Amino acid sequence: MKLKWTDVQRIAIRLFEAHPEIDPMRINFVDLMEWVKALPEFDDDPSRCGERILEAIQQAWIEEVD
Numbered sequence: 001m002k003l004k005w006t007d008v009q010r011i012a013i014r015l016f017e018a019h020p021e022i023d024p025m026r027i028n029f030v031d032l033m034e035w036v037k038a039l040p041e042f043d044d045d046p047s048r049c050g051e052r053i054l055e056a057i058q059q060a061w062i063e064e065v066d
Contacts, residue, residue: 002043012060024061
């Protein structure tokens with residue numbers, strides 16, 4: 001199943017699996033956006049992403065780590 005920007009929880013899980021060594025509290029949004037776009041399942045328009053979506057993904061990733 002393809003991932004869209006609105007699949008915040010699923011994206012966070014994939015990022016946690018792909019980058020277990022990363023502390024999501026310390027990631028910048030530029031890197032976060034690039035990592036999301038690099039996920040094999042990701043298929044959405046980068047222009048549809050904004051700061052609120054990146055914040056939600058980051059928060060979900062933080063919760064995934066805890």
